[in-house]
Structure formats: C-alpha cells, structure tokens
Amino acid sequence: MKVAVVGATGMVGRKILTLLEERNFPVEELLPVGSKSSVGKQVLFKDKEYVVLSVEEAIEAEPNLAIFSAGGSLSLKEAPRFVATGTTVVDNSSAWRMHVTTPLIIPEINAKVLKPTDKIIANPNCSTIQMLMALAPIHKEYGIKRIIVSTYQSITGTGVKAVEQMEAERRGEDAEKVYPYEIDKNCLPHCDVFLENDYTKEEMKLVEETQKILDAPEMRITATAVRVPVVGGHSESINVELEKAFTIEGIREVLGSADGVVVQDDVANLLYPMPLLAHDKDEVFVGRIRRDTSCHQALNLWVVADNIRKGAATNAVQIAEYLLKKDWL
C-alpha cells in the first residue's frame, strides 16, 4: 500500500511514522511530505531513509491513504486534491472536523458510522479524544446530562518551539517566546485563540466535537483549557452529571471493560493517572473516581493520556487500520 504522511517531520508526523512501523501497517511505499523547508530532507522508516517530498509529488504518486498532521489551512487546500486522485485522507487538523459530511472518529467509540464513500475522515482534538474515551462508555450506560471539564494540557500541544521556550527557561536561558509569558513554573489559561464568547478555540472544540461524536447536540458542556509545563500528556479533571443512578463500583466496571481505557484508581496506595505514567502509551488512564456529593447523580474523574499518541497519531493510525480491515483503502 502507498501511504503519504503529510507533515512527516513534525512532532505528530514523526509519531505517525513510528506507529505505522510499530503496528506493522502494510506500507509498501511511504511518501513522507513536508513543507518547502523540509523537502529533500530525510526521514527514517523501517530502517530505510526516505526523502521528504512536496505535496505535488505526493499527489502525483496517487497514494491509497494520506494521513495529515500539517495544520488546518494546508488540509483544507490539499486534502480534496489527494481525494481527487482516489486517496482516502485521515486528517488530524481541525479543518474538517465540524463539516456536516465529514465523520469525526474515535475508533473505539463511533467507527461504525464510517462508510466506504468517506474520503476525508477527521481525527478529533487530543483533549476531546481522551475525554470521550472515558465518558462515551459512561454515556452509553447511564446517559450524560452535563460535563464540566478543566484540562491541564502538555506544552507539547503547542509545538516544538513552545517546548524549546520552556526548556530554555528551565535552564535559565533566553529563548524565542511563543507565549508572551514564562511557560515554566506557570499555568496559562490560554490554549489556542480567544473567541468572541471569551472561550478559547480549544475549549469550544471540547464542546462541539463531543456533541458531534456522541450525536448529542443539546448536551450541556463547559470547558476551561489550561497549558501546563508538562511533556508526558494532557490531564483532565471532569465532573459529569448522569441521567441514571450509578454506583462507583458500576462506573469502575464500565471503564474497566472499555477498550483502550485503563483504570488507575487506588489512592490508598497513591495510584492515580499522571503524565509521567501515561507518556508514550496508547491507553487513556482514569482515576480519582468519586461521587460528587454536591450534585445529584454526578461524579468526578481524572483522565490522563499521551496527547501525541492516543490524542493524535495513534487514533489516526487506528482509523486507518479500521479502513484497512474493511478493505476500503
């Protein structure tokens, strides 16, 4: 199979290459695609050096599959051009997520909505993926009335330059500032840009993508997204009000039997999810499961996942694996 990875030299793009190799995805010909400044460079895949190509060169090669992680504007412009040659696109940017005809997929939750005619498939935002990996099974069993979520998002979500700013600050050195404030030893209530409603795009992604994936347009959701100087993954504090009565044991059972979810919840032995434990893993880790005694039929959860893996690259490759299994590529 001919597979293009668009954005192959970025943090997520490199992780996509690692996962295609780790999971033995049947890549006969790899087409790593990069920006003008990356074209001609080399990337390693299955112990072989591949030259980074331009978008034009990759389109000409007519790949079966193109996995994009190269920003929304490039996806908007180039994904349809790949599709025109018969390529199926899995896009990690926000460009297509809310398009009415574009499926927004977390394979463990809603892969069944996919059809062979879907030629652009959107990967949800990392913070949405990990939240719904925990909440979708609960919603299925008990029904969700309302979600209040606060996220503590790894600086890796902003990109390499922000990580470099944090590391330079940690060394006491000056660095190119991605944020107008120090990142290290700080928390920034600012992920992506601010909107007219004083929420950030990141916060509204959690609301709108959740409503689309759960097919629950009226579900009440509110979010606060915070950037923290952590590299292992995103953490989320979630308060969720349910339609039906529940027990904590019942919630643990539902989560414990959910694909891709690991319950880490034993505070007596100080076992709870942390980015340090989630880093470079594909599962979503849930702990601090406890009833919210201030609200009828509500509970609190703490959810952690590697935002570069399950939050982006792994989910995208799992979508490709699903399409392959259906023989739709």
Ligand code: 2RA
């Ligand atoms: C972030 N989810 O963490 C966004 C995009 N990676 O900034």
